Amino acid sequence: MRVGAPREVKDNEFRVALTPAGVYELVQRGHLVMVERGAGVGAGLSDGDYRTAGAAIVEGPDEIYSGADLVVKVKEPQPQERARLRPGQILFAYLHLAADRAQALELMRSGAICIAYETVTSPFGGLPLLAxxxxxxxxxxxxxxxxxxxxxxxxxxxxxxxxxxxxxxxxxxxxxxxxxxxxxxxxxxxxxxxxxxxxxxxxxxxxxxxxxxxxxxxxxxxxxxxxxxxxxxxxxxxxxxxxxxxxxxxxxxxxxxxxxxxxxxxxxxxxxxxxxxxxxxxxxxxxxxxxxxxxxxxxNMPGAVPRTSTFALASATLPFVLALADKGLGALRDDSHLAAGLTVARGEIVNASVAAALGLPFAPAQKISKS
The missing domain is CATH 3.40.50.720 (NAD(P)-binding Rossmann-like Domain)
Structure with a gap:
């Protein structure tokens, strides 16, 4: 699979979704990893670190969003990023849609498959990617x-x-x-x-x-x-x-x-x-x-300490990123805890809490997967 990690554009957001160690694991499994130039600089991770791990360094977000099957981010996509999402593309990031109707509507219009870190669950209880x-x-x-x-x-x-x-x-x-x-x-x-x-x-x-x-x-x-x-x-x-x-x-x-x-x-x-x-x-x-x-x-309070935050977050998300890269949407069928993060898919809100908070129609995830 083609996996892309763009540079974050939210105000003073210097975290990055993948570390070089994560890139290395993805590349060893046969995946192509694209990292936007400068994406890790704020966390003390150079483009050279990513190249050594096997990533392709691309010049801008257009190459990430046009070329990646799976886009891995930290914060919710900003308006200019949402406009680049494609139907069927998988987005894996923090979304926090319950308080952001505009973002929810734009993600629905994009047709992308949007999985929210903050609602992925754990077999032991809790929210392992939010924690x-x-x-x-x-x-x-x-x-x-x-x-x-x-x-x-x-x-x-x-x-x-x-x-x-x-x-x-x-x-x-x-x-x-x-x-x-x-x-x-x-x-x-x-x-x-x-x-x-x-x-x-x-x-x-x-x-x-x-x-x-x-x-x-x-x-x-x-x-x-x-x-x-x-x-x-x-x-x-x-x-x-x-x-x-x-x-x-x-x-x-x-x-x-x-x-x-x-x-x-x-x-x-x-x-x-x-x-x-x-x-x-x-x-x-x-x-x-x-x-x-x-x-x-x-x-984005943790963005104030981007190096600490990047390593803490990327370590927690990597097993799920690997599963999505290896299996695509099959990872959702195989792992109900990852599937709990599925929030927007093919134009529908598939998380009941988000739909209720925004007053939007709710579509069960099973209906989306069958389609």
Missing amino acids: PMSEIAGRLAPQAGARCLEKSMGGRGVLLSGAPGVPPAEVVILGAGTVGTQAAMIALGMGASVIVADRGAEPLRRLSARFGNAARTIFSTPTAIAELVRRADLIIGAALVPGAAAPKLVSRGMLAGMKAGAVIVDVAIDQGGCCETSRPTTHSDPAYVVDGVIHYCVT
Whole structure:
């Protein structure tokens, strides 16, 4: 199969979908791998590294999209990339369609077979291709929040750890999953006072078992969240419903009761965000203010550390990339966990959660495969 890895074009996105090690494995299996010139430079991977591994270096995206049967990316295709997709071409990338109707419609029009990293499942439970980036985003969230709390950034001028005789900052984490757990670990390490809210008893038990009394936990209810928001210096939005839009846990009205210069880091922004006032931002313009509260809503947070993120992501995706390259769409029939990532196929939405979130018709994947 012809496999293509284009250079990412999203704002300040320096990750790349394949490492030279992954290219080498594909080439050894008899596949042709095309890598766009400069695709790995931001992650410290040169064109020479890819050539040595056996890749063909191509000059631009047109050669990737016109020549590849399987396009492997990191972030969702941008408008100019969606216009290049062909009917029947396989796209394997993060898509996050539940909060992006325009992208969903364009992918449907393309006729491509679109498989989303974020809904591929594991035999052991969980989302194995979302997890590594969730771990990194969770670890980055307290760092981003700490910067935004600095006075020069418009924040309250609060240090997460406090100082001798001065209490630490109050960090509230909404969600006790992968992002929330990693955010709690880093915030605790930075010396903050941390409380984590979640609707599930089991995630809260796991978090309590890991951190003991260092991180306080509370069942998430609208009343509890309203009180937590009022007290918080930093809120980290970490709630996830796989494939669906994130729940809106912080309303516009709650902002009025927050401290001036408090910060919201909404890691769930890829799925629409946990806060009513959240909207997507970029690394070049990461934050904005609503009612005196700073909102940091960068949609590709792990792109800030592209080398770490590239190796973590590519290691997780490679077995699935190899299966798709070896078997084509047969890989979906052979692996129900990979098939769980199938989201758009031949003009239809085949993921029920995405269809419901966007108010679009849902077509069962079996119907698509038979056609």
